[in-house]
Amino acid sequence: MxxxxxxxxxxxxxxxxxxxxxxxxxxxxxxxxxxxxxxxxxxxxxxxxxxxxxxxxxxxxxxxxxxxxxxxPTMIETEPTLPYQVGMHRVAFAVDDLDEALAIAARHGCFPLRGVANYEGVYKLTYLRGPSDIIVMFAQKLVD
The missing domain is CATH 3.10.180.10 (2,3-Dihydroxybiphenyl 1,2-Dioxygenase, domain 1)
Known part of the structure; x- marks a missing residue:
């Protein structure tokens, strides 16, 4: 199927x-x-x-x-999901320019949870809280 x-x-x-x-x-x-x-x-x-x-x-x-x-029914507020909790976790986007994506997010009051990480020289990536506390991940590939 x-x-x-x-x-x-x-x-x-x-x-x-x-x-x-x-x-x-x-x-x-x-x-x-x-x-x-x-x-x-x-x-x-x-x-x-x-x-x-x-x-x-x-x-x-x-x-x-x-x-x-x-x-x-009326929306029910819940505590924001944490990156290590079971359940729907995040939505992830591959971006060509992480700095540009972060600048756009900042215009909406959304900032990295901790900072920008470098994964073994292959990716720069970060998690941030988007609207309604959605966890959003941006990842920029550094090498092909």
Whole structure:
């Protein structure tokens, strides 16, 4: 059976801010919609599911992120995930210029958790907190 990753869904507290962050990084907004109704209740497994969504795609067309902000049920705040906790961990992006990516993130108030690491001279990489405390990783390949 062929299988491919369609998208990664991320719940956010401010859909507009999250869309602005990811489009500023270079993702393309494919569309926005509001979903609700019996089909959404069944698919998600939540009665009365009602959410605003935005679908974004990476410039190479191979990766998609679906951001969503619930209208119902009410969003529940949780403690931000830590890099060593079990569960959905991070979204990672390969970037050509890590400094440029960090400058864009900084315009949105997002900064590295600790700093920029050099992995054996092959990658420069860092984790940062994006909108809604999403852990975002940037990695710049240094050698081919």
């Amino acid at each position: 062929p299988i491919r990753l369609e998208n990664v869904g991320i719940a956010v507290r401010d859909l507009d801010a999250a869309v602005a962050f990811f489009t500023d990084l270079g993702l393309t907004l494919l569309g926005r919609d509001t979903v609700s109704g019996e089909w959404a209740d069944t698919a998600v497994g939540v009665d009365g599911n009602h959410a605003d969504i935005a679908m974004l795609e990476t410039p190479d067309g191979t990766g998609r992120i679906e951001l969503f902000q619930n209208r119902h």
